[in-house]
Amino acid sequence: MRKQEVTIYDVAREAKVSMATVSRVVNGNSNVRKETRDRVEEVIKRLHYQPNAVAQGLASKRTTTVGLIVPELTNLYFAELSRGIDDIALLYKYNIIISSIENRLMKQDQVIQGLLNKQVDGVIYMSNNMPDNAVEAFERTNTPVVLAGTKDDHPNIPSVTIDYKKADTEALNLMYNDGKKNLALVVGNKDAVVNKDNRIVAYRKFLKDHDIKEEHIYDGIYDYSDGYNLCSQLVKDGVDGVIVTRDSTSVGILNSAIDAGIKVPEELEIVTASATQIASVVRPSLTTVKQPLYDMGAVAMRMLTKLMDGEELDDIHIELPYELVKKQSTLNQ
Amino acid sequence: MRKQEVTIYDVAREAKVSMATVSRVVNGNSNVRKETRDRVEEVIKRLHYQPNAVAQGLASKRTTTVGLIVPELTNLYFAELSRGIDDIALLYKYNIIISSIENRLMKQDQVIQGLLNKQVDGVIYMSNNMPDNAVEAFERTNTPVVLAGTKDDHPNIPSVTIDYKKADTEALNLMYNDGKKNLALVVGNKDAVVNKDNRIVAYRKFLKDHDIKEEHIYDGIYDYSDGYNLCSQLVKDGVDGVIVTRDSTSVGILNSAIDAGIKVPEELEIVTASATQIASVVRPSLTTVKQPLYDMGAVAMRMLTKLMDGEELDDIHIELPYELVKKQSTLNQ
DNA sequence: CTGAAAGCGCTAACAC
DNA sequence: GTGTTAGCGCTTTCAG
Numbered sequence: 050m051r052k053q054e055v056t057i058y059d060v061a062r063e064a065k066v067s068m069a070t071v072s073r074v075v076n077g078n079s080n081v082r083k084e085t086r087d088r089v090e091e092v093i094k095r096l097h098y099q100p101n102a103v104a105q106g107l108a109s110k111r112t113t114t115v116g117l118i119v120p121e122l123t124n125l126y127f128a129e130l131s132r133g134i135d136d137i138a139l140l141y142k143y144n145i146i147i148s149s150i151e152n153r154l155m156k157q158d159q160v161i162q163g164l165l166n167k168q169v170d171g172v173i174y175m176s177n178n179m180p181d182n183a184v185e186a187f188e189r190t191n192t193p194v195v196l197a198g199t200k201d202d203h204p205n206i207p208s209v210t211i212d213y214k215k216a217d218t219e220a221l222n223l224m225y226n227d228g229k230k231n232l233a234l235v236v237g238n239k240d241a242v243v244n245k246d247n248r249i250v251a252y253r254k255f256l257k258d259h260d261i262k263e264e265h266i267y268d269g270i271y272d273y274s275d276g277y278n279l280c281s282q283l284v285k286d287g288v289d290g291v292i293v294t295r296d297s298t299s300v301g302i303l304n305s306a307i308d309a310g311i312k313v314p315e316e317l318e319i320v321t322a323s324a325t326q327i328a329s330v331v332r333p334s335l336t337t338v339k340q341p342l343y344d345m346g347a348v349a350m351r352m353l354t355k356l357m358d359g360e361e362l363d364d365i366h367i368e369l370p371y372e373l374v375k376k377q378s379t380l381n382q
Numbered sequence: 383m384r385k386q387e388v389t390i391y392d393v394a395r396e397a398k399v400s401m402a403t404v405s406r407v408v409n410g411n412s413n414v415r416k417e418t419r420d421r422v423e424e425v426i427k428r429l430h431y432q433p434n435a436v437a438q439g440l441a442s443k444r445t446t447t448v449g450l451i452v453p454e455l456t457n458l459y460f461a462e463l464s465r466g467i468d469d470i471a472l473l474y475k476y477n478i479i480i481s482s483i484e485n486r487l488m489k490q491d492q493v494i495q496g497l498l499n500k501q502v503d504g505v506i507y508m509s510n511n512m513p514d515n516a517v518e519a520f521e522r523t524n525t526p527v528v529l530a531g532t533k534d535d536h537p538n539i540p541s542v543t544i545d546y547k548k549a550d551t552e553a554l555n556l557m558y559n560d561g562k563k564n565l566a567l568v569v570g571n572k573d574a575v576v577n578k579d580n581r582i583v584a585y586r587k588f589l590k591d592h593d594i595k596e597e598h599i600y601d602g603i604y605d606y607s608d609g610y611n612l613c614s615q616l617v618k619d620g621v622d623g624v625i626v627t628r629d630s631t632s633v634g635i636l637n638s639a640i641d642a643g644i645k646v647p648e649e650l651e652i653v654t655a656s657a658t659q660i661a662s663v664v665r666p667s668l669t670t671v672k673q674p675l676y677d678m679g680a681v682a683m684r685m686l687t688k689l690m691d692g693e694e695l696d697d698i699h700i701e702l703p704y705e706l707v708k709k710q711s712t713l714n715q
Numbered sequence: 716c717t718g719a720a721a722g723c724g725c726t727a728a729c730a731c
Numbered sequence: 732g733t734g735t736t737a738g739c740g741c742t743t744t745c746a747g
Contacts, residue, residue: 054522056740067718072742082716102499103445104740106436107723114479114500122465123659128456135455135482144500146447147480149468166435167447167477189387273663300663307665326456330606330633331663332640389724400734405726415732437724440739 055096064092075100106168115353116164116172117147118157125325126295126342127175130198133346134173141354143170150176158182165190171353173197173346177241179206193356197349198342200242207362209349211371213247213322214254216338219373220292220320221255223336227380229290229318232256233265233283235276235302236294244268248294248322265291276301284311290318290379296328299335303378319378333377341369388429397425408433439501448686449497449505450480451490458658459628459675460508463531466679467506474687476503483509491515498523504686506530506679510574512539526689530682531675533575540695542682544704546576546655547584549671552706553625553653554588556669560713562623562651565589566598566616568609568635569627577601581627581655598624609634617644623651623712629661632668636711652711666710674702 074089106112171193196208234252236244276298293299299321324337407422439445529541567585569577609631626632632654657670708714
């Protein structure tokens with residue numbers, strides 16, 4: 050209901066030029082004589098003119114806005130990715146519309162359609178298993194998408210991740226070398242591509258390579274209390290080393306172990322497959338696969354800017370280096 | 383650069399009505415005969431028509447978008463507030479443009495101006511000390527603002543908080559009753575209104591009321607490592623009970639104490655003045671002032687929707703109930 | 716280098 | 732109930 054005080058038209062009149070010229074000045078178009086430009090800029094300053102981005106968006110068909118689709122707002126994994134995204138977005142003068150899809154009020158498709166209706170220039174997707182119709186909607190509207198910190202079944206969607214298989218194998222190996230032979234894998238959604246085609250595959254291969262018969266995969270373990278409740282089951286199953294995808298889950302397992310008098314790492318080793326601040330504040334501190342979350346977000350956003358400018362990408366799928374940080378939840382012998 | 387496949391005009395032609403009628407149907411205007419409405423809706427469905435929100439925004443001067451201004455993306459305090467905001471925003475069909483102002487690339491004023499240029503219908507502000515020119519810009523453009531989880535010098539800006547003075551007093555009292563007489567207050571920015579006019583005031587009043595002479599206020603303590611490094615100073619100063627505004631800072635102090643062999647709570651009691659997930663996963667667990675962050679965000683957003691609809695607010699400043707949760711970092715005698 | 720003019724896709728009086 | 736008609740504020744050919 051806001052009425053705009055001063056428009057491009059006012060500036061044009063005051064500077065005795067046409068709207069087109071003002072537009073050129075505002076957009077840094079070089080085809081303006083310095084003298085004219087100075088005059089226009091003076092008027093812009095004097096009148097406190099601010100361009101209306103909505104009108105610009107309608108006329109130019111570019112909104113300089115990107116959509117962020119994130120599973121949960123209160124998960125530091127996504128927050129740290131978002132920080133990298135945000136910094137690069139700022140650098141390239143994009144605003145970010147953030148959409149959490151944890152809310153059951155609206156289906157994911159509707160959220161995505163809403164973003165598309167807002168004419169976002171691109172989307173960063175951080176959730177799992179993008180629905181087919183979403184992919185179609187993105188293609189139909191010619192809206193580029195980049196995955197950050199996740200993988201997907203649709204092979205043509207660019208992504209920025211780490212090498213999950215390699216990281217997990219390294220983590221399993223660490224525990225194996227500590228003498229742990231009853232190794233377990235704890236995941237959230239086992240059908241997520243990251244798990245299905247990477248973590249679980251790597252885990253099974255590891256077992257096979259080391260001639261371990263008993264498989265211990267626990268899925269549907271999403272948060273702290275899920276982890277806390279799982280711990281007794283792990284013990285019951287004779288697990289002596291576990292790799293956990295989320296660090297809040299790891300902490301749940303850890304605290305539950307402490308409360309039950311189970312010694313970490315002597316009786317149970319824990320490795321977190323993705324570390325946030327949470328993993329580093331608990332005691333004993335958690336051995337983690339440290340993903341470069343900030344950089345992953347930044348690289349993803351940079352890729353998206355290229356796509357939005359119509360450029361080609363050299364590599365569709367980028368894997369950034371991770372680090373296995375040994376702390377107190379493993380023996381590290 | 384996207385070309386819209388189907389516009390309101392296509393629907394109108396196909397349904398043999400005018401654009402105005404289609405617009406009415408899209409916007410749920412009741413002044414349409416059921417028969418006509420059905421026909422239009424059939425065409426909309428058949429053509430997969432989706433309204434262009436940018437065009438709607440330009441024509442109606444409402445973008446159904448609100449701006450969120452947050453100090454840091456990777457702080458669960460703001461994330462939990464945001465979740466409440468997001469849920470209510472979704473309910474009222476608003477999108478959220480999130481802007482972190484931790485980045486030094488752009489000044490806060492520019493960030494706010496950018497939001498205003500995008501014609502946001504309102505703003506939720508979660509940072510401290512809103513600059514005067516920002517307040518003016520909001521007023522000039524007639525953009526409502528609501529503060530969530532923070533207070534400000536400008537008394538006319540609505541806010542949703544808890545009663546910080548009361549909460550802190552209660553926390554100090556808890557420690558005092560445990561026999562702690564050398565009480566300290568640890569804050570981030572001492573000039574933030576929440577501290578300056580609330581926490582510090584309450585702290586000083588408490589000292590005075592209990593005839594305690596020595597004041598221990600530590601400011602500029604923002605994160606985990608600041609807290610970690612502060613601990614030895616606390617001990618040196620003879621502090622035996624401390625109230626800390628941020629929980630990551632509390633955890634820093636706690637871990638540092640543990641590492642230095644200082645017994646918590648026997649030798650040092652710690653109370654966190656705002657709890658997130660972090661506070662509850664560490665051991666010993668932290669006694670906290672539990673703020674209803676989700677609700678605070680939700681209420682703030684609800685207030686904003688009213689303001690955006692031109693309604694009056696019954697109360698400008700809302701204080702929600704908090705809870706002092708006693709855990710292991712205080713003796714609780 | 717600058718201006719005129721035609722939209723971008725939709726809403727909102729105002730008629731009928 | 733429904734259609735007509737101006738815009739909303741800006742970009743972008745196209746002339747000159």
